[in-house]
Amino acid sequence: MEKNNLKAVVFDLDGVLTDSAKYHYQAWKMLADKLGIPFDEEYNEKLKGVSRMESLELILQNGNAQDKYTQEKKVAIATEKNEFYKQLLHQITPEDVLPGIHDFLEQLKAVCINTAVASVSHNAPFILERLELDKYFDYICDAAQVPRAKPFPDIFLSAAQNLGVDPANCIGVEDAQAGIQAINAAGMMSAGVGTESQMQEAKLILPSTAKLELGMLKEYFQLA
């Protein structure tokens, strides 16, 4: 293995390529109101990077209602949320790509650094299509094929394996704590987008996606 040689960048989707959290919030809020469970934008922060069924568990916990529903009913609730969420996703346009992402993807393409998306969202392919970003990625992970969600490293390891690169030659970009833990556990260098307190475990912290720049990342990667 050639050490310190950057070969791939693996991106989280929600919070890194676009802000789909607001649509997740609207959809969960509709369901929480229907079930009479308190839910607000602050609590929604806890759901970032967390899978759909785990998100539902967290919401039910907030209303002390985790034992109130059968597993079958929980699946039905999550399905209803997803149907509403999918309708909201039609509002997404290429304008919703977060700052700096296009330029960064162009930089990576120009020097043939591989790219992948490691999102736990089953709606990732549709969102990438709406954003017109699908053409930039060499591999898009299928959340359904990944046994364990973040903070387990599985999805990032799957990205590296499918790109044919060693995880040690990759940078992972995330906005959620569970995602940073997954990147670190996969043996990749972690770049966290967010505040110092949110991104404590990231090897490199960036205040915004606008700061993603290949020259700086390569330099940092070689030193790490």
Ligand code: B16
């Ligand atoms: P879905 P990421 C995550 O996306 C979201 O941050 C999280 O809030 C959501 O529950 C999860 O996807 C599952 O999404 O219900 O569409 O399958 O950050 O991993 O890109």
Ligand code: MG
């Ligand atoms: Mg995210």
